[in-house]
Amino acid sequence: MDTIVIVGGGAGGLELATRLGDTLGRSKRARVLLVDRSPGHFWKPLLHTVASGKCDPQVTQIEFSAQAAEHAFEFVQGEVLSIDRARRSVELAPRCVDGLELQPRRRLPYDKLVLALGSVTNFFNVPGAAEHALTLDNVGEAEAFRKRFVAACIRAGEHKANGNLALGRVGVVIVGGGATGVELAAELSHAARSLAEYKVHALDPLRDVQISVIERGQYLLPHLHPQLSERAARHLRSLGIAVLTGTAVASVAPGAVLDATGQAHPADLMLWAAGVEAPALCASLGLAVNRLRQIVVDATLQAGGDANVYAFGDCASFTCPQKGTAAPPRAQVAHQQAMFLADLLARRDTPRKPDFRYRDYGSLVSLGPLAAVGVLTGALSGKSVHVGGAAARLLYRLMYQKHLLALHGMARTAAHSLVDWLRGKLVPPVKLH
Numbered sequence: 001m002d003t004i005v006i007v008g009g010g011a012g013g014l015e016l017a018t019r020l021g022d023t024l025g026r027s028k029r030a031r032v033l034l035v036d037r038s039p040g041h042f043w044k045p046l047l048h049t050v051a052s053g054k055c056d057p058q059v060t061q062i063e064f065s066a067q068a069a070e071h072a073f074e075f076v077q078g079e080v081l082s083i084d085r086a087r088r089s090v091e092l093a094p095r096c097v098d099g100l101e102l103q104p105r106r107r108l109p110y111d112k113l114v115l116a117l118g119s120v121t122n123f124f125n126v127p128g129a130a131e132h133a134l135t136l137d138n139v140g141e142a143e144a145f146r147k148r149f150v151a152a153c154i155r156a157g158e159h160k161a162n163g164n165l166a167l168g169r170v171g172v173v174i175v176g177g178g179a180t181g182v183e184l185a186a187e188l189s190h191a192a193r194s195l196a197e198y199k200v201h202a203l204d205p206l207r208d209v210q211i212s213v214i215e216r217g218q219y220l221l222p223h224l225h226p227q228l229s230e231r232a233a234r235h236l237r238s239l240g241i242a243v244l245t246g247t248a249v250a251s252v253a254p255g256a257v258l259d260a261t262g263q264a265h266p267a268d269l270m271l272w273a274a275g276v277e278a279p280a281l282c283a284s285l286g287l288a289v290n291r292l293r294q295i296v297v298d299a300t301l302q303a304g305g306d307a308n309v310y311a312f313g314d315c316a317s318f319t320c321p322q323k324g325t326a327a328p329p330r331a332q333v334a335h336q337q338a339m340f341l342a343d344l345l346a347r348r349d350t351p352r353k354p355d356f357r358y359r360d361y362g363s364l365v366s367l368g369p370l371a372a373v374g375v376l377t378g379a380l381s382g383k384s385v386h387v388g389g390a391a392a393r394l395l396y397r398l399m400y401q402k403h404l405l406a407l408h409g410m411a412r413t414a415a416h417s418l419v420d421w422l423r424g425k426l427v428p429p430v431k432l433h
């Protein structure tokens, strides 16, 4: 029986493990192993809602072990340190909790290896960015941001109450006007208001919490049509958020972001969301990588001519043969590639392998709890329509439902949605501490 090892249980990896477990694992045609450094899965496109306190990851997270038990795959918790492609094995770091070693350094043998390692923040070598700016790469970082935001609001509220108006305000600078930066800015503005309503801080959320989005390009959301970018910018400004486009960040210092003209943008919190690159591990495998360290894959998502290694999602570079452009680092791509690989690996004895085809169904960006903006592309017609407002927000919510559907099936997804809806009625709209 072949062993298929999938490294990374993110948006793509967990869907693949679930599907392969259901097909090959259950019928004992292959042993399917999922490796991740974390014990639970959190869908990355929702990280900005953890950073704003709207979403509690403890409630939303899916335990890998539980998913594995239900879908006939095995879960191994561990950080992959290296991969020996000649010996076909994956090396895992020792697993420690509170300084206590639970499991030593180990090796997992594989027959087929699938890399779904995701991406990490790209600081583009901007001086001081890695040292002083926060990032939103995982749940831990999103939680750290939330705690610092709430603490900064409480502290500034105290100063204001004591008459120290200069310190009675909070500045948040988000570098990068892509989906992550825009979605976080909108959610934070709503979070500041909710925290004020619950008297967690004594600030006027509109005047005393100053959120700025700094974008190097002429428009926010560069992947969308300029009309949609303008619409998003108008919406952010209506929330009191400063939108600074055409502004390149030259360096980051403690307490301020400096732009290329030398102007300082003071900030209590700085978040770097200007782009992503593949994790360093990708460049250490002897496989061809691009300038973002993404593993270059062929039309079957096979990596650099190694017949036993596949890569997909954010950590892979797949160029659409029809368009000649690279598929973007998005959950939509990871999902389509996971479904493709699940099929390909289940039919692995078929001599002629099909090619992966990426279909762009559009892109939606949340602008807070009540609005979104984006474009939808018809599957058959290929025509695109612009969408916005509450209807787009509803469609945006469906993206996560689609991910849950791939993991849990219809009945359980419906149950999850019902529980979420009930929770929304019972608990405050944001975490209060």
Ligand SMILES: Cc1cc2nc3c(=O)[nH]c(=O)nc-3n(C[C@H](O)[C@H](O)[C@H](O)COP(=O)(O)OP(=O)(O)OC[C@H]3O[C@@H](n4cnc5c(N)ncnc54)[C@H](O)[C@@H]3O)c2cc1C
Pocket (backbone or CB within 6 Å): 007, 008, 009, 010, 011, 012, 013, 035, 036, 037, 038, 043, 044, 045, 046, 047, 048, 078, 079, 080, 081, 116, 117, 118, 119, 136, 137, 179, 180, 183, 279, 281, 312, 313, 314, 315, 329, 330, 331, 332, 333, 334, 364, 365
């Ligand atoms: C705030 C935010 C908003 C976004 N919004 C959208 C959106 O609206 N629409 C959209 O399509 N996309 C969005 N994205 C992008 C989307 O989240 C990614 O494209 C998608 O998650 C990629 O899936 P993946 O499976 O490749 O990697 P990931 O989902 O990042 O998963 C990678 C997994 O690999 C694990 N891992 C990594 N290295 C190791 C190692 N060495 N050892 C063990 N485990 C490891 C990680 O723990 C993680 O679980 C957003 C991203 C962010 C951060």
